[in-house]
Amino acid sequence: MRYVVSVSHESERAAIIEVGLRLYQKGLVTATEGNISMRVAGGHLVTASGVSKGSMTPEHVIFVDHEGRGTPGGLAVSTEDPMHLAIYRRRPDVQAVVHAHPPAATAFSVAHMPVDPWILAEAVVLLGRVPLTRYAMPGTVELANIVTEGLGKGSAALLANHGAITVGATLTQAHHRMETLEHVARVAVMARLLGGARELSSSDVDRLLGSTSGPYRWPR
Ligand SMILES: [Zn+2]
Known part of the structure; x- marks a missing residue:
């Protein structure tokens, strides 16, 4: 057997595979770009290095402990795993x-x-600044920090000359934030062709942020 496949975290692995497929199908990653992770007891699960996010299987999702150690004998973890690890260490809410x-x-x-989120x-x-x-x-590790x-x-x-990162209280929320970030970026570019976007008023922004319900409010 070439690598060890843990049978643990079956549903979490399936969720990561599903998000990878959706990112790939929507063109938010190409080739083997991108990486996805989820916090679990004792560490986090993260996608393997050099694999297309459109065709992952459970062995392409690897458990990494709190010290950043992958599964012995398993596939190499994403080269960007230090970024994921650093965020989990600093942000207990993520x-x-x-x-x-x-x-x-x-x-x-x-x-x-910068992308201006105050236009939608x-x-x-979902995003804020x-x-x-x-x-x-x-x-x-420099990039991670x-x-x-x-x-x-x-x-x-946004990561200069590179791409984007989103985080969430759930994997779905982090995924939706990536989709929303790309959507608002596309709309902003198109609006520039039409003479420039007009921002929402500060009172409209306050009202959106202050409301506890609404079409874009994340269910709590
Ligand atoms: Zn990247």
């Missing part, structure tokens, strides 16, 4: 992390322009 290279959001990161209600509620973190070599620092208490961040 239960899942999604890293992708969505084209429109990545265009903002390449242009070193769902972006206000999206910081742009400075470039560092992918897969390094820069992104974790830049993300702060937020829900999403």
Whole structure:
């Protein structure tokens, strides 16, 4: 047997595989880009290195302990796992992390322009301010520290000349935030062609943030 497949975390692995497929089908990752993780008892589950997110199987989701150690004899974990580990260490509220290279959001990161979430209600509620973190070599602890620092208490961040990261209280929430980030980035680019987006008023933003229900409010 080439690698050890743990039978534990069956439903969590299935959920990560499903999110990977949806990211791939929507074009938010291509080739073997992107990585997805979920906090579990004793550590986290993360996608393996060098695998297409559109064709993952349970052995492509690897358990990593609190020290960042993968499963002995298993596949190599994502090269960006230090970023996931650093976020879990700093943010006890975060239960899942999604890293992708969505084209429109990545265009903002390449242009070193922040995405303005204050133009769409769902972006206000699901994302809030999206910081742009400075470039560092992918897969390094330096990048992990820069992104974790830049993300702060937020829900999403752009990684300069690289892509985007979202976090959530659930895997679904982190995934939805990535979809919303790409959606608002696309809308912002299109609005520029039409002369520029108009932001929501501060009272409309306050009303969105203050409401406990509504179409874009995450169920609690
Ligand atoms: Zn990346």
